[in-house]
Amino acid sequence: MNPLAERLPVMVVIPGQTFRMGTPARETSELARRYGGTRESYHEETPQHEVTLPAFAIAQTPLSAALYAYAVAAGAVPPPPIWRGPLPPPAIASLPVTDINWHEARAFCAWLSCQPDLTVRLIDASGRPLPPPQRLHFRLPTEAEWEHAARGVDGRRFPWGDEFHPHLANTRESGRAAPNPPGAYPGGRSPYGIEDMAGNVWEWTASLDQPYPYRPDDGREDPNAPGRRILRGGCYANPHGYARCACRFRLQPALRNQFLGMRLALSVE
Template sequence: MSRLTELLPVFIHIPSRPFRMGTPVSDISDLARHYGGTRESYREETPQHELTLPAFAIAQHPLSNALYACAVADGAVPPPPAWHGTTPPDKLAALPVTDITWYEAMAFCAWLSQQSGLSLRLIDPNGQPVTPPPVLRFRLPTEAEWEHAARGTDGRRFPWGETFHPDYANTREGGRSAPNPPGTYPAGQSPYGVEDMAGNVWEWTASLDREYPYRPDDGREDPTATGRRILRGGCYANPQGYARCACRFRLQPTMRNQFLGMRLALDLE
């Protein structure tokens, strides 16, 4: 088994089915009272709308420093400044890679897609094995795919349900103050079994910052377009309001800091 294959996360098959994306306009006053800010600060999440996306696969956990280091060693991406060198410290190997730009996340996906001899474990939401596609095309998830994988079909507020639990996610309330390794919060997994989609590290998506309703054909998924890109999930330094499945954040694709990471998606067609 190759080193790359050993380091690849498990991928979960997300079926093509209708799901609810975004926040109902009727909820934004309650969000402002509960989490702070104004009604208008939640307007970007509205209106809630129903989408049906093609099936895809998403990594069960964020991308690790150890896997990212393979691309660094091959010259495909630069080392994150947080490493303070060309390899991650041993204590960071299993933790999510951070301090990377959107462009570097995209370059990693392109590099990984070019590697030969890879095999991966793909499962359905019930944990049963699924045959991977013959050609492995890795990429960032769109923000719609990310939200579907995080909240399932019923529009729930957090991956596990409507009520926040500080021991289900790595947010400010838990006091960890650093990224967590895979498997730390199994109770916080999404309806599809995807973990760490609330808190831990912000995750770059492929999508440009555009208004709702989400439309995949309106240019927001153009990888060559300029503009801010959407991040999802919140991080360990943020309070629980940022860990909501519908919460949107955006930054210029050149930005990097210790809170920004990534999660792989995989085409199934």
Template sequence: MAIFTPAGAARVPVKGRIAAAEALGKAGDPRLVEGVEGLWVPLDGATFTLGAQRENREAANYDPDAGNNETPRRITVAPFRLARRPVTVAEFARFIDDGGCRDRRWWREDRLGEEESPKEWDEQAYYFPNHPVTGASWFEANAYCAWLTERRRRLGEIDAGERIRLPREEEWEWAARGAGLRCYPWGDQEATEGRLNFGREVARPTPVGIYPGGHTPEDLEDMAGNVWEWCVNEYRAPERTGTEGNAPRVLRGGSWLSHRRGTRCEARNGLFPFNRLGDVGFRVLWSPPSPRRRETLATESSVPPSSLPRRVGRVSAA
């Protein structure tokens, strides 16, 4: 397990880390056991300026690599917990084994039965259990979230009113950038092959967590490179976060195919929600009840609602 630590990873070349982690995945990766502690990273809410611009060096959020689709805007996010790493093949397999792809409770009505499993699922399940699951559409990712919410409630791990869902892109960016508004999840140092999987250096997804030098200070893994991650927002109208329609949805984080600038915290991409690509995955967010829902729950129960622990913390190609 030393390869998942900064000191251990520094002693092993990337190819060696990949081989060791894939062998661990086939033997049974203990990080992925259901219910193991440390899967969630709690983050404070904040008001911050999302995005980047390259026109005015003296203005906020200046970045010479900023894209035209990264227009800065002031935004507020509430506290939340974010999964430490993207959803893995082993974790998604529980959804499939539980009949999740055929259970109408988890699906938008017009999508039920459209996807029986992610693209190239048999190969992923057999060879790469601790890789991020890829080839899953936005609809599949949402169905997984609905199923996981109910599963965690049955196990008594989350309260009524809480749910697990895809992150909004502003939540994703806040988690990646932090209070210091980092350029990359680890800081402002340049992207290198020792920090993340990008630029076709490996030419495929890699096991989660093998780039500890690229973790955020809060210890979120793989927030840059490896696989793009679905968010709930519509790409061209990010204020829209509902599940209706087939408009392109936001992707964040870059992938193993991306150039360096596509792995910056502010970088955005978009993809139609029914597309299923080999460099697209997702991670999940544990959302507390809304303030109104929290008040309702407090009225209905003599037990105070739980609060989050405080901790400071392809429409366009990139």
């Protein structure tokens, strides 16, 4: 067995179905009162609309520094500057990899997809094992896939519901002030059992920064198109308003910092 398989996160299959994406326009004034800014600053999340996606798989946890280190050793990606060398310091090896840009996140996915004799553990939302796809094509999730995995179909504000609870996520309110290892917030899992989709580290998605409604065929999923790419989830340094499932953040794809990480996705159809 390829030793990489032991480092791979469990992949959870999200069923193909319709979900509510974004924020209702009527809620923008409330969001501004609760989290700051103006109602206009939340318009990028509107209108809330229905999106239908095919089934896909997404990692139950963010990508670890230890797994990313294999691609660094192979020369597929450079070491994150925060490592100050070719290997992650032991204290952060099990934590989410950070300080990577969008191009490096995609390069890691491409490298991982080419590894021979690689197996992955695939489960459904109840934890039932599923047969893996014949071909493992790892990639970044689209922002629609990310949001569906984070909130389910009912348009909830956070992965666990509509009200924030500081003991369910690693945001500024938690006081942790650093990324957390897998399993630190089991009560904060999404309806599909996905961990750390509120807080911890920002996660790159495949998608360009374009206005709603979301349409996968309008060019926003073109990997060669110039422009800012969407990140999701908030991080440990942000107040919890950024950890809402509908919150959209965007950066130029070459930018990096200690708050930016990634999560694997996998096509299953």
